[in-house]
Amino acid sequence: MTALNKQALRVPERKRHDWSQAVMRDCDFCDQWSLTVKHENSGCICAICCDAEYTSELKCALESAIDRAEAAEKRIAEHRKVLNSLAAVARRYLPDYDEHPEIQAADELLESTAGLGVKGE
Numbered sequence: 001m002t003a004l005n006k007q008a009l010r011v012p013e014r015k016r017h018d019w020s021q022a023v024m025r026d027c028d029f030c031d032q033w034s035l036t037v038k039h040e041n042s043g044c045i046c047a048i049c050c051d052a053e054y055t056s057e058l059k060c061a062l063e064s065a066i067d068r069a070e071a072a073e074k075r076i077a078e079h080r081k082v083l084n085s086l087a088a089v090a091r092r093y094l095p096d097y098d099e100h101p102e103i104q105a106a107d108e109l110l111e112s113t114a115g116l117g118v119k120g121e
Contacts, residue, residue: 010061017037017038017045022036022037023036027044027048028043028045029043029049034048083106
């Protein structure tokens with residue numbers, strides 16, 4: 001797996017907070033009176049806002065992964081279309097079509113990948 005693919009599969013790491021140091025005060029994010037801890041960007045944050053912050057990061061990571069999957073699916077479809085066209089041209093213009101292992105391999109690849117794709121929704 002390439003470094004790019006590994007990065008694409010990265011799940012955001014949840015920030016650690018020392019809740020033994022929590023104090024009662026207004027959260028700087030939601031203005032609710034609750035137990036809060038120091039936030040990395042200054043101020044204080046409550047547990048609910050910590051969860052919301054992490055959930056937002058997860059949502060962004062998921063949307064990014066979906067976008068990458070859709071882009072990959074589109075590229076695969078374009079590559080299949082080009083490969084199909086090349087195989088059709090080879091069949092038409094090469095009299096000894098059956099004697100070209102590269103073209104046979106392309107045909108086998110097209111047959112084996114027929115129907116593959118990202119399923120969802």
